[in-house]
Amino acid sequence: MLPRMDGGVPGKRSRGRRVRVAGEERRRQIIEAAATLFSRRGFRGTTTREIAKAVGVSEAMLFKHFATKEDLYADIIEAKSHVEQLMDTLVKAASQGDDAEVLRTLAREMIARTRADPTLMRLTFFSALEGHALSDMMFRSRVQQLDDFLSRYIARRIAAGAFRDVDPRQAAWNFTGMVAYHIQRRELFGQKPSRHLSGDRVVEEMILLFLNGVRRV
Numbered sequence: 001m002l003p004r005m006d007g008g009v010p011g012k013r014s015r016g017r018r019v020r021v022a023g024e025e026r027r028r029q030i031i032e033a034a035a036t037l038f039s040r041r042g043f044r045g046t047t048t049r050e051i052a053k054a055v056g057v058s059e060a061m062l063f064k065h066f067a068t069k070e071d072l073y074a075d076i077i078e079a080k081s082h083v084e085q086l087m088d089t090l091v092k093a094a095s096q097g098d099d100a101e102v103l104r105t106l107a108r109e110m111i112a113r114t115r116a117d118p119t120l121m122r123l124t125f126f127s128a129l130e131g132h133a134l135s136d137m138m139f140r141s142r143v144q145q146l147d148d149f150l151s152r153y154i155a156r157r158i159a160a161g162a163f164r165d166v167d168p169r170q171a172a173w174n175f176t177g178m179v180a181y182h183i184q185r186r187e188l189f190g191q192k193p194s195r196h197l198s199g200d201r202v203v204e205e206m207i208l209l210f211l212n213g214v215r216r217v
């Protein structure tokens with residue numbers, strides 16, 4: 001039998017890889033279970049024992065992957081925010097100079113991502129209401145980046161003479177506020193828009209209202 005190039009025993013590396021993949025899968029399971037519990041009971045209302053039980057592991061195993069509950073919460077934010085992907089899409093739309101497409105991209109992505117996984121929205125609310133230090137991490141990782149992008153874009157359009165002289169950040173809040181309230185009505189209160197309005201039409205209505213308010217006549 002030929003020796004391995006790395007000096008190891010044949011088969012040992014493949015077994016180690018299987019262990020590593022299993023560890024990564026366990027970590028993912030813990031994150032998903034914890035996110036669900038945190039979104040239902042909040043950070044303070046959820047214990048590590050409950051998280052471990054939901055995954056089917058011991059607390060010792062949970063702490064093997066995450067040293068503290070705060071570390072686990074931080075990893076949930078990182079795993080679920082996906083802001084980088086959304087920012088790339090927004091930057092591309094902004095480079096084309098199409099105001100409606102920038103707003104359309106932002107609104108559609110906010111709605112689609114929340115509908116696919118509403119836990120992040122609930123985590124955001126819980127973190128703010130509980131007032132713990134991680135609420136700032138949650139805000140900066142998702143909300144503030146989108147606010148900053150849209151306010152900068154609006155400021156550029158004002159400078160170009162396309163938009164009226166409004167406060168860029170307040171205008172950004174106004175648009176994302178429409179989208180966020182629409183999401184909250186659906187996801188938190190189970191309210192649906194009028195039957196004659198499709199999801200795309202709802203977004204177009206928001207864009208029309210906003211642009212009619214900020215564009216120079």
